Amino acid sequence: MRRRDDNKVNAIIEATVQIVNEIGFAETSISRIAKKAGVSAATIYIYFENKEDMLAKIYLKAKKAMSEKIFQGFSESASIRARFEFFLSNFVTFIIDNKDYFLFMEQVSNSPLLRNWCLEETSSLFTPVFNLFEEGKKQNLFKDEDINLLVMYSVVPMAQLAKEQLKGTFQFDETSLAAAIQMSWDAITIKT
Amino acid sequence: MRRRDDNKVNAIIEATVQIVNEIGFAETSISRIAKKAGVSAATIYIYFENKEDMLAKIYLKAKKAMSEKIFQGFSESASIRARFEFFLSNFVTFIIDNKDYFLFMEQVSNSPLLRNWCLEETSSLFTPVFNLFEEGKKQNLFKDEDINLLVMYSVVPMAQLAKEQLKGTFQFDETSLAAAIQMSWDAITIKT
Amino acid sequence: MRRRDDNKVNAIIEATVQIVNEIGFAETSISRIAKKAGVSAATIYIYFENKEDMLAKIYLKAKKAMSEKIFQGFSESASIRARFEFFLSNFVTFIIDNKDYFLFMEQVSNSPLLRNWCLEETSSLFTPVFNLFEEGKKQNLFKDEDINLLVMYSVVPMAQLAKEQLKGTFQFDETSLAAAIQMSWDAITIKT
Amino acid sequence: MRRRDDNKVNAIIEATVQIVNEIGFAETSISRIAKKAGVSAATIYIYFENKEDMLAKIYLKAKKAMSEKIFQGFSESASIRARFEFFLSNFVTFIIDNKDYFLFMEQVSNSPLLRNWCLEETSSLFTPVFNLFEEGKKQNLFKDEDINLLVMYSVVPMAQLAKEQLKGTFQFDETSLAAAIQMSWDAITIKT
DNA sequence: TATGAATGAGCATTCATTCAT
DNA sequence: AATGAATGAATGCTCATTCAT
Numbered sequence: 001m002r003r004r005d006d007n008k009v010n011a012i013i014e015a016t017v018q019i020v021n022e023i024g025f026a027e028t029s030i031s032r033i034a035k036k037a038g039v040s041a042a043t044i045y046i047y048f049e050n051k052e053d054m055l056a057k058i059y060l061k062a063k064k065a066m067s068e069k070i071f072q073g074f075s076e077s078a079s080i081r082a083r084f085e086f087f088l089s090n091f092v093t094f095i096i097d098n099k100d101y102f103l104f105m106e107q108v109s110n111s112p113l114l115r116n117w118c119l120e121e122t123s124s125l126f127t128p129v130f131n132l133f134e135e136g137k138k139q140n141l142f143k144d145e146d147i148n149l150l151v152m153y154s155v156v157p158m159a160q161l162a163k164e165q166l167k168g169t170f171q172f173d174e175t176s177l178a179a180a181i182q183m184s185w186d187a188i189t190i191k192t
Numbered sequence: 193m194r195r196r197d198d199n200k201v202n203a204i205i206e207a208t209v210q211i212v213n214e215i216g217f218a219e220t221s222i223s224r225i226a227k228k229a230g231v232s233a234a235t236i237y238i239y240f241e242n243k244e245d246m247l248a249k250i251y252l253k254a255k256k257a258m259s260e261k262i263f264q265g266f267s268e269s270a271s272i273r274a275r276f277e278f279f280l281s282n283f284v285t286f287i288i289d290n291k292d293y294f295l296f297m298e299q300v301s302n303s304p305l306l307r308n309w310c311l312e313e314t315s316s317l318f319t320p321v322f323n324l325f326e327e328g329k330k331q332n333l334f335k336d337e338d339i340n341l342l343v344m345y346s347v348v349p350m351a352q353l354a355k356e357q358l359k360g361t362f363q364f365d366e367t368s369l370a371a372a373i374q375m376s377w378d379a380i381t382i383k384t
Numbered sequence: 385m386r387r388r389d390d391n392k393v394n395a396i397i398e399a400t401v402q403i404v405n406e407i408g409f410a411e412t413s414i415s416r417i418a419k420k421a422g423v424s425a426a427t428i429y430i431y432f433e434n435k436e437d438m439l440a441k442i443y444l445k446a447k448k449a450m451s452e453k454i455f456q457g458f459s460e461s462a463s464i465r466a467r468f469e470f471f472l473s474n475f476v477t478f479i480i481d482n483k484d485y486f487l488f489m490e491q492v493s494n495s496p497l498l499r500n501w502c503l504e505e506t507s508s509l510f511t512p513v514f515n516l517f518e519e520g521k522k523q524n525l526f527k528d529e530d531i532n533l534l535v536m537y538s539v540v541p542m543a544q545l546a547k548e549q550l551k552g553t554f555q556f557d558e559t560s561l562a563a564a565i566q567m568s569w570d571a572i573t574i575k576t
Numbered sequence: 577m578r579r580r581d582d583n584k585v586n587a588i589i590e591a592t593v594q595i596v597n598e599i600g601f602a603e604t605s606i607s608r609i610a611k612k613a614g615v616s617a618a619t620i621y622i623y624f625e626n627k628e629d630m631l632a633k634i635y636l637k638a639k640k641a642m643s644e645k646i647f648q649g650f651s652e653s654a655s656i657r658a659r660f661e662f663f664l665s666n667f668v669t670f671i672i673d674n675k676d677y678f679l680f681m682e683q684v685s686n687s688p689l690l691r692n693w694c695l696e697e698t699s700s701l702f703t704p705v706f707n708l709f710e711e712g713k714k715q716n717l718f719k720d721e722d723i724n725l726l727v728m729y730s731v732v733p734m735a736q737l738a739k740e741q742l743k744g745t746f747q748f749d750e751t752s753l754a755a756a757i758q759m760s761w762d763a764i765t766i767k768t
Numbered sequence: 769t770a771t772g773a774a775t776g777a778g779c780a781t782t783c784a785t786t787c788a789t
Numbered sequence: 790a791a792t793g794a795a796t797g798a799a800t801g802c803t804c805a806t807t808c809a810t
Contacts, residue, residue: 042802153379176337183379183380187345187375189378232792238790385793529759530746541729575767771809774809775808781799782798786795
């Protein structure tokens with residue numbers, strides 16, 4: 001029997017990510033993916049149950065890749081501030097370096113149909129951040145607000161800025177990254 | 193000869209917005225819109241050139257409506273802080289009160305194909321905010337950073353929180369709104 | 385607006401009947417029907433909800449046509465024997481004259497998926513025959529057996545013979561028709 | 577080198593027969609058969625040339641099995657009536673006992689594409705019946721009609737009744753079987 | 769022998785759009 | 790202005806079959 005050809009699977013994944021980014025989630029069709037990946041449309045159904053399954057699996061794969069890259073070298077024993085900086089700059093770096101994957105994830109997570117898939121599996125990938133925020137709150141360093149709020153003011157603007165950079169309307173350098181991290185910090189810490 | 197029937201146009205617009213929110217951008221088809229609006233699909237082509245044109249026009253209409261509502265009663269002579277609060281709380285209120293329109297705008301603006309349409313026309317609608325930020329920077333109240341950065345840390349988290357509320361995972365009340373506004377304020381102002 | 389084009393509907397129906405007879409129920413596809421009918425496949429969906437709906441409607445139409453032709457001029461006051469002959473010879477005539485429709489009905493009624501559709505609506509079309517059998521039983525002319533049995537021995541062999549004629553392996557003429565009717569009669573009547 | 581694995585062939589045949597009966601001829605696909613038989617779809621092509629060849633071979637196998645069972649113990653020297661009863665009741669018994677095979681044969685023989693295959697090979701399996709009818713005609717016991725006619729009035733109604741039993745709309749017992757055989761007999765014999 | 773991988777052709781259906789009235 | 794009819798092109802997906810191991 002023929003052996004599973006990982007080149008084909010990867011070609012499918014790459015093609016999917018690129019097409020979703022080029023023309024949008026709504027317009028992405030199996031046949032376009034197949035053509036770009038250089039395989040028959042039928043081949044896709046060997047590796048994935050259906051379109052939704054394919055998108056979900058690619059999404060999870062991307063999310064895991066992000067989590068790994070971001071927390072590679074993350075030390076739970078470092079200071080809150082150090083971990084905060086480490087996490088946010090890794091986050092930005094990942095987005096810039098993995099433009100396609102990140103934009104793909106954005107597209108997927110903005111699609112109403114697919115918001116359900118992956119909540120639990122996903123959130124567990126980011127427990128180090130949640131721990132960080134909880135610890136900061138306990139130390140009276142961070143404001144005593146809902147974790148959601150803290151995330152909104154630290155992670156979300158950073159992601160948005162990275163998106164602006166990908167669009168060409170913003171440019172991260174050391175200075176602006178530091179400024180952004182400081183703004184996040186100011187937003188969630190208690191003024192002294 | 194009959195005249196342009198605004199009832200029909202409105203029915204089409206309402207139906208479009210609702211369907212996009214119900215089943216997502218990707219699944220929204222002309223025939224579904226027509227059925228929900230109670231008109232023939234052919235009728236849509238009397239009022240709009242094609243599907244893309246229709247979505248663009250609805251998007252612009254929504255954006256204008258938002259701009260008007262947000263800046264209704266906005267006084268350029270009020271204090272920076274007052275204007276800041278006024279703007280952000282109006283913004284949140286608009287989102288909550290006009291759930292359908294806002295989510296529609298989100299869906300559209302996340303679609304790569306359609307991101308180009310309306311950049312200039314759109315940004316001009318928010319000049320009062322840009323003025324506000326410029327003024328704040330001149331007064332040494334706001335950090336001397338790129339306007340984009342200031343926007344990221346004030347508008348974006350607020351929008352995200354409003355979306356969380358619409359999803360049911362967050363709840364704005366007077367206290368949490370005040371807290372959020374304060375976090376925005378802390379992020380962009382110079383600590384004294 | 386365009387007017388409903390009955391030519392198109394009829395062309396679809398004719399094409400369906402012919403193709404089902406030519407290549408069988410299992411192999412009949414919408415696109416083949418459309419090609420033969422000279423319309424777009426999409427046009428079929430204007431007149432029928434889906435493939436099953438189309439087949440069901442054509443089946444019912446054929447069944448009604450058969451019932452009408454068979455019972456045209458059927459007199460409830462004629463003698464049992466006269467009605468028996470009238471019915472059976474009309475039945476055979478219909479099959480011979482409407483080969484396509486009859487074979488289509490056979491194909492459909494032998495398909496397990498579709499046996500459910502039309503039992504009630506269909507059986508009511510043949511009440512005159514059931515009445516005939518009941519009456520014959522009351523007069524001690526017909527054997528006192530289940531109506532099903534009487535039908536099996538009168539209608540079914542006749543249908544089968546007509547099918548043989550359509551295949552070319554049998555030929556009805558006045559003599560053989562009379563013989564067949566007599567055999568049916570002998571099967572179900574009480575010997576005296 | 578391994579030898580032909582009859583377990584696999586049988587599994588394929590069983591699976592085919594069952595699936596055709598469960599979901600109908602039209603919906604029966606190689607991959608479904610393979611799954612049910614517990615083999616790879618490719619394996620089927622080791623034992624059969626293609627789908628049509630497979631169905632034809634199974635059909636013939638079933639037909640031979642039926643012929644064998646029906647004529648097992650058939651004595652050419654018994655009386656006409658005895659042989660007639662013997663044959664018909666064996667026929668019914670076979671259908672009832674081998675529901676799957678019989679219904680499979682019905683499905684196949686009703687498909688126009690496959691009607692050609694097996695005419696000669698098939699008819700030869702039933703020569704004892706033809707002999708019986710010829711003998712009956714010579715003895716002036718049976719009507720002097722085309723053999724086809726005699727078959728129609730003896731075999732066909734019996735098959736149809738058996739089908740009704742399988743559907744649950746009729747029930748053979750000793751009495752009704754005897755009644756049916758008598759009706760067949762009355763249909764084809766010369767009244768005295 | 770046996771099979772997972774692979775595919776071109778085809779499926780039923782829906783699409784955005786145009787046409788004739 | 791309004792719309793039912795009509796369609797070529799596309800959709801996601803399954804098919805029967807072949808290939809490489």
